[in-house]
Amino acid sequence: MNKRVNFYSVIIGTELLNGRRKDAHFEFLNQELVKRGWEHKASFVIEDDKELMLKIFNLIKSDENSVMFCFGGIGATPDDFTRQIAADAFTNSQMEFHEEAKKKIENRFKEEAYPHRVNMAYLPIGAKLLKNVINDVSGFYLQDRFFFTPGFPSMSQSMVLEALDKLYSNSNLKKYRKTLTINTSENDLIEVMKKIPTHLEFSSLPKIIGEQRKVVISIAGYNQDEVDFSFQLFLDFCFENKKVYVLDDINDI
Numbered sequence: 001m002n003k004r005v006n007f008y009s010v011i012i013g014t015e016l017l018n019g020r021r022k023d024a025h026f027e028f029l030n031q032e033l034v035k036r037g038w039e040h041k042a043s044f045v046i047e048d049d050k051e052l053m054l055k056i057f058n059l060i061k062s063d064e065n066s067v068m069f070c071f072g073g074i075g076a077t078p079d080d081f082t083r084q085i086a087a088d089a090f091t092n093s094q095m096e097f098h099e100e101a102k103k104k105i106e107n108r109f110k111e112e113a114y115p116h117r118v119n120m121a122y123l124p125i126g127a128k129l130l131k132n133v134i135n136d137v138s139g140f141y142l143q144d145r146f147f148f149t150p151g152f153p154s155m156s157q158s159m160v161l162e163a164l165d166k167l168y169s170n171s172n173l174k175k176y177r178k179t180l181t182i183n184t185s186e187n188d189l190i191e192v193m194k195k196i197p198t199h200l201e202f203s204s205l206p207k208i209i210g211e212q213r214k215v216v217i218s219i220a221g222y223n224q225d226e227v228d229f230s231f232q233l234f235l236d237f238c239f240e241n242k243k244v245y246v247l248d249d250i251n252d253i
Contacts, residue, residue: 001171004222006041006065007033010056012072012082013151014047024153025071029160036164037171041066048073050081057089061146067168069160072151074139076116082148087124090142094125101129101138108136130159177201177220178231179248182238185213192237196230216248 009029015021026043033040041063044056053073060066073082087095101121106113123140130139130147132155139149139159147163149156182189186206196202201220206213217234221227238245 001168004065004173005038005067005168005171006063007038008041008060008063008066008068009043010053010060010068010070011043011045012048012053012070013045016045017047025069025156028153028157029069032160032164036169037173037175038168048079048081050085053081053085054088057085057146061089066145068146069163070146070148071156074120074148074150076119083120083123086142086146086148090146091124091126095122096125097121098123098127098129098138098140101140104136104138130162133158173222175220175222176224176227177218178227179216179218180231180234181207181214181216181246181248182234183212183214183244184241186215188241188243189215189217189234189237192233195233197226200226200230202230 007029009026011023011025013021013023016023023045026045030040030043046052046056057068057070060068070082070086073080084093084095087093097118098121101123102118105118105121109117117137120137124142127140127142128144130141130149132138132150134152134155137150139147139156141147141163144167147159149159186204189204193202193204196219199221201218203216203218205216205218207216208214219227219230235245237243
């Protein structure tokens with residue numbers, strides 16, 4: 001895929017924020033994105049709060065290049081708000097019983113599908129299904145961009161792989177990165193930093209080794225000429241100010 005895509009994750013669960021459980025979603029998703037040449041734009045860990053969820057979904061929807069993976073809150077208990085809030089954000093609150101999802105629940109739970117479990121098939125209109133390899137209660141997605149999975153990693157991880165393999169297998173956009181370590185302080189480099197275009201990925205990481213101050217500079221972007229030009233600004237600074245520097249490994253990422 002040659003299109004620039006901004007990936008977001010939304011991890012829902014008060015139990016994560018109060019320490020009762022540890023998150024396993026971010027690390028798994030992040031690793032899978034990196035394998036395919038993608039990157040996270042942002043990740044949110046939020047409590048089960050309907051107003052907050054809607055604000056986050058709308059924020060992500062406002063990015064025309066966004067792809068979202070949402071984890072948690074699609075069950076049948078009263079604190080599972082995700083299906084309704086997803087409809088509010090993405091389908092003008094329109095929902096319907098998804099017949100295939102409903103049939104899967106009925107086949108899996110028989111008479112125990114009613115009166116509550118069947119509500120897990122009440123989805124935003126136009127939803128497509130993600131396979132649940134554990135109990136066949138489906139996750140779902142909208143517009144081929146917004147994916148909703150259970151909070152259980154054993155269920156969600158296979159859904160993430162299904163979604164990525166089907167719709168976002170690999171990025172064909174090549175990103176270039178250059179890094180160097182300069183024996184100086186960040187303060188000395190601020191005027192150079194101001195010259196770096198804001199659309200480039202830039203980071204400045206200070207290090208102190210003994211009494212020696214060092215700064216690791218990293219510049220990355222999709223236009224190699226822009227990256228090279230910006231990188232040269234720091235090399236010029238080193239030459240002009242007789243600063244010792246080390247070129248780090250330079251890799252296309």
